[in-house]
Amino acid sequence: MNRPSALFRWSVLVALMILADQGTKWLAGRFLFQRAVTAGPVGLVLTMNKGVAFGLFGGWQWVVPVNAVLGIGVCVAAIIALHRGDRGLAHGFFLVFAGFAGNFIDRVVAGQVTDFLWVRGWSVFNVADCLVTAGAILCGLALLFPNKWGFHA
Numbered sequence: 793m794n795r796p797s798a799l800f801r802w803s804v805l806v807a808l809m810i811l812a813d814q815g816t817k818w819l820a821g822r823f824l825f826q827r828a829v830t831a832g833p834v835g836l837v838l839t840m841n842k843g844v845a846f847g848l849f850g851g852w853q854w855v856v857p858v859n860a861v862l863g864i865g866v867c868v869a870a871i872i873a874l875h876r877g878d879r880g881l882a883h884g885f886f887l888v889f890a891g892f893a894g895n896f897i898d899r900v901v902a903g904q905v906t907d908f909l910w911v912r913g914w915s916v917f918n919v920a921d922c923l924v925t926a927g928a929i930l931c932g933l934a935l936l937f938p939n940k941w942g943f944h945a
Contacts, residue, residue, distance in 0.1 A: 798874060802882075806890045813894035813919040820908035820918075833912040840904040841916075856899050863892040880934035880942045887927025894920030 824838035870885030895918075898905040907916040933941040 798879075799871065802870070802874070802886050806886055806893070809887070809890035809919075809923055810894050810897070813890070813923070814897060816919050817894075817898065817906040817908070821906055824908055828910075830910070835910045836908050837910040837916055839907045839916045840902075841907050842904045856896075859892065859896050859899065863889060863896055866892060878934065878938075878942055880938075881931055884927045884930030884932075884934055887923045887930065889927075891920040891923030891925075891927065894918075894923070 820836065820838050824836055828837040829835055830837070866885050866889045870882050870889055873879075873885055874882035895905045905918070905920075907918050907921070909918060909922075910916045930941070
């Protein structure tokens with residue numbers, strides 16, 4: 793596999809994932825303002841989160857720069873993993889980076905993150921949070937089971 797073309801493809805995919813995240817947040821802000829749509833144990837509920845995961849560290853000024861450094865680190869790790877041929881790990885890191893970037897944009901532009909997906913007994917989250925979670929799971933699988941999930945080139 794040509795690594796520069798793989799990096800280009802992932803750059804496009806990451807950009808599309810960020811656009812999907814930002815687009816769904818825009819739609820949520822437009823159509824869920826002062827109303828919720830629920831169907832049993834799931835629903836769409838607009839909330840604003842000033843913190844990081846589950847609202848932790850809300851209002852702390854250091855959250856944005858720390859997130860920026862972590863996001864850059866994850867992106868560098870993804871590129872290194874892709875270059876080494878550890879595609880499973882690279883794919884997971886790229887998903888995590890797309891999620892970081894989507895929520896980082898919210899923090900920089902609005903000072904808070906838009907959350908709107910609700911599951912009873914859980915928290916309210918967004919597409920970026922789903923990307924981070926899926927990426928972390930894929931990274932874990934790639935590290936624990938490299939022969940099956942590592943996708944070595």
